[in-house]
Amino acid sequence: MAPERAAVNFSELVNKNKQTLARLRETPRLLLHRRDGEDLVLTTATRAEQDRTVVSAATRMLAAFARREPGSVELLLDILPEAFPWVRFLPEPDIHAFAVELVDTMRAADSVDNSASVAQLLVAWQHTAEAHSDPELLAALTGHHDDDYGQAHTPRHAS
Structure with a gap:
């Protein structure tokens, strides 16, 4: 424990x-x-470096597995709901996009030793899943609205 x-x-x-x-x-x-x-x-500095080493190793292993092993994307898609139960609310294409983006972002974040982008990605996808879990919210976010005035124009620069 x-x-x-x-x-x-x-x-x-x-x-x-x-x-x-x-x-x-x-x-x-x-x-x-x-x-x-x-x-x-x-x-302690030692503990922080140990944590960094573990996260980096897990990231590298996941990325290597995803790139090399046939069927790895399907396996990743199968296990995502265990790690992130909220993915069940995402449409199938979004689950695949999330998996690819997660692995790519983890690799990039590891290369610069900054996990903030991974945390941001996870929060953003979780919010997307939350929107998909509520039909009324999803309709409000994606539906056509009578008060929609169309595409916004680029603002003019003030001189």
Whole structure:
């Protein structure tokens, strides 16, 4: 069983730094709650590099498998609903597009050591699935509207 994530207020790190940092021996990450900003995660450099190595290896293996193995795309399409249950709401062509885009984006993100684009991709596709899961919402987003004034014109540049 994985250790419970430890969490403390940021002020504990400032006021009781030795005791707070000692908690990193018990847990791989320490969540620091901040009152006036986004929470932070504190970990050791070794742990961060280990995490990076694991993610990079998994990405490279998935990409290599997807490129080389006959039938790998079909297998990927079969297992996507286990990893991302919301893909069941996507139309078939979108599931395939998601799979290809996910592998390509993971490879590109790994090459620049920044996973933000992968997270953004997953959120965007999940929102697409959410829209497909609600017939009224999907109709509102894709249907013709009487108040639609057509294609927007390119704005003129103000001088």
